[in-house]
Amino acid sequence: MLLCFTMEQFNAQPIWVRLLSVLGFICLLKFSFTLLRWVYVSFFRPGKNLKKYGSWAVVTAPTDGIGKGFTFQLARKGLNLILVGRNPDKLKDVSDTIRAKFGNTQIKNVVVDFSGDLSQGIQQIQEAIEGLDVGILINNVGVSYPYARFFHELDEELLKNLVQINIEAITKVTQALLPGMLKRKKGAIVNIGSGAAIIIPSDPLYAVYAATKAYVDQFSRCLYVEYKNSGIDVQCQVPLYVATKMASIKKSSFFVPSTDGYARAAVRWIGYEPRCTPYWPHSLLWGLLYFVPDSVFDYGRFSFNLKIRRRGQLKDARKKA
Structure with missing residues (x-):
């Protein structure tokens, strides 16, 4: 009886009211599904068996x-490591620490x-x-x-290094490893992007950095x-x-994880979505930013x-003094 009475009331409403009610119900279902999925992937979805991709992992810039964080998490998963960095002393320190903790690596x-x-590096x-x-x-x-500084204030060396x-580096490293993955018909490539390029509408005074990370995405x-x-998962x-x-x-803090905290979450997401924000408080912030108008965010x-720029200029001035 209640259902019939409700349907009668619904049918008695003007067509535009019925349409709004249906749209509202659909939106509620979509929101509920999105929320439940977020809870599942953030807290309950198990990470993949990374050894199924192969027994070795390559990590660039692994010393800081x-x-x-990735190097230790991958070693914990039983993977052997190829660590690619510019400082031989730091590479040795990281390698020795991993071997001491995970003897079979x-x-x-x-x-x-x-x-x-x-x-030469790619070779x-x-x-x-x-x-x-x-x-x-x-x-x-990455660099x-x-x-923070205006685009016209970038010196040639910084501009060259950013690009x-x-x-260029991530492109060529990827190109060097892909043929072997294709031959074995398995592999996972993880490129580290940045919220500066994807999550936030703009990052003024970091224009080239944000643009390079948009390329990565x-x-x-x-x-x-x-x-x-x-058989290759790219993310x-x-x-x-x-x-x-x-x-x-x-x-570190709740919204700013330590490198180990981020890496623990990041490793669990390898092989899933093509774009992801593994640390769940970051995904909360991403969701909230959708409700902020671009003009308001741009101004803030x-x-x-600008404050970061002023502090940096003062620091430079003190060094020169």
Whole structure:
């Protein structure tokens, strides 16, 4: 009776009211499904068995920040490591620490400065992976501004490094490892993007950095489509702030994870969505940003970055004094 009475009332309403009611119900269902899916993938979905991709993983820039976090998490999963970085002493320190903690892990160190001769560096990586079952590539190497600045204030060296390291290096490293993955018909490529390019509408005073990370996102998405039927999973991970030297953040917090905290979440997402934000508080912030008008965000972000610029200029002035 209640259902019949409700339907009678519904049918008695004007057509526009009925349409709004149906649309509202559909929106509610969609929101409920999205929320339930977010809860599942954020807290309950198990990570994949990463060893199914291969027994070796390559990590670029593994001696600090997110890259260092990845190396320990991958070693914990039983993978052997090829660590590619520019500082041989730091590479040795990281390798020794991993071996002390995970005694069965095999490690190869490859000294490459991605701001230098890329052709030589890529050749060294190719020689290091020869004959190995490399299943995972973590393209973590990247560089940002020392501090916020207007585009016309970028010096030639910084501009060159932003493009060469953030774009050319990950492109060529990927190109070097893909043939082996295709031959074995399995592999996972993880490119580290940035919320500066994807989540937020703009990042003024970091224009070139944000643009290079937008390239990483589109590059990843295209490769995901190209190779998903070849057994290769390509993914762009999009973190917000993480407590790293590059972000100039020393202390972690609820919304700013430590490098280990981020890496633990990141490893669990490998092989799933082509674009993801693994650390769940970051995905909450991403959702909230959808409700902020672009003009409001642009103004706030510009003001915030201007303050960073002023602090950086004062620091430079003190060094020169």
